[in-house]
Amino acid sequence: MPIAGVTWTGLNDDIEALDRELEEFNKKTGYDIPIHVDAASGGFILPFVSPDTRWDFRLRNVISISTSGHKFGLVYPGLGWVIWRDKSYLPEEMSFSVNYLGAEVTQVGLNFSRPAAQVLGQYYNFIRLGREGYTRVQQNSMEIARYCHQRIGAMECFENYSEEVVNPLFVWSLSEEYQKKAKWTLYDLQALLQQSGWMVPAYSLPKNIEDIVVMRIVVRQGMSRDMADMLLKDIENSVAELDKLKYPTSSRQAYDKQEKLLGKVYTH
Numbered sequence: 001m002p003i004a005g006v007t008w009t010g011l012n013d014d015i016e017a018l019d020r021e022l023e024e025f026n027k028k029t030g031y032d033i034p035i036h037v038d039a040a041s042g043g044f045i046l047p048f049v050s051p052d053t054r055w056d057f058r059l060r061n062v063i064s065i066s067t068s069g070h071k072f073g074l075v076y077p078g079l080g081w082v083i084w085r086d087k088s089y090l091p092e093e094m095s096f097s098v099n100y101l102g103a104e105v106t107q108v109g110l111n112f113s114r115p116a117a118q119v120l121g122q123y124y125n126f127i128r129l130g131r132e133g134y135t136r137v138q139q140n141s142m143e144i145a146r147y148c149h150q151r152i153g154a155m156e157c158f159e160n161y162s163e164e165v166v167n168p169l170f171v172w173s174l175s176e177e178y179q180k181k182a183k184w185t186l187y188d189l190q191a192l193l194q195q196s197g198w199m200v201p202a203y204s205l206p207k208n209i210e211d212i213v214v215m216r217i218v219v220r221q222g223m224s225r226d227m228a229d230m231l232l233k234d235i236e237n238s239v240a241e242l243d244k245l246k247y248p249t250s251s252r253q254a255y256d257k258q259e260k261l262l263g264k265v266y267t268h
């Protein structure tokens with residue numbers, strides 16, 4: 001189950017490579033292992049910004065794809081989609097027919113009565129924007145994300161996690177120098193930015209790289225270049241404030257304590 005638009009990093013798994021390896025593995029073993037693509041974010045990005053990337057049903061072993069309508073599908077929450085390559089791949093126990101109020105209805109549902117407002121919202125956007133509209137919206141988000149990525153990467157205190165931006169989101173961490181000498185952490189920066197109304201989360205990466213703390217920006221429709229400049233200015237101002245600190249913040253003290261346990265000692 002590869003991911004297009006990994007939650008923690010914004011990057012894409014190499015689904016084409018996985019498909020190739022799986023093809024070999026299935027041939028060798030006689031197994032018939034298929035691929036489900038978790039394209040919660042990427043499903044509404046790749047077709048518009050990178051139509052030649054093969055991650056979908058163009059790959060033989062991909063039999064189902066899920067994507068979130070309420071992320072880059074541009075609809076309000078909560079709407080998710082799942083599609084199967086062919087009806088034969090849809091597990092029978094997931095679909096059921098009911099004779100309901102005079103018609104035989106076959107449906108795949110996790111529960112019965114739900115509002116259809118989100119589905120209508122998606123339908124409206126599809127009709128209203130079309131492929132061309134979605135392409136323009138997503139390419140614009142990519143452009144703003146790449147702009148922020150470049151500006152963040154140019155700041156002395158930061159280091160981008162990856163050189164490339166493949167979805168309109170990216171993460172970065174403190175530069176090596178700041179990791180050693182700063183009296184603050186990205187958690188402090190998150191708290192300061194929150195005071196200006198920005199929700200820019202700081203969090204640690206998953207198991208085996210959990211000592212890496214990153215911060216993430218997600219750019220969606222409506223985030224203009226002007227807004228990006230306002231955010232970047234607030235980040236610069238917050239960093240300038242934090243750099244003035246004489247004593248480490250409590251989150252930095254906690255970090256030092258943890259590092260000390262690991263045998264690394266920094267002095268302030």
Ligand SMILES: *Cc1c(COP(=O)(O)O)cnc(C)c1O
Binds near residue numbers: 003007040067
């Ligand atoms: C958001 C997300 C999910 C959850 O999808 P929802 O539609 O929000 O329930 C699953 N996987 C990834 C990679 C995601 O980014």
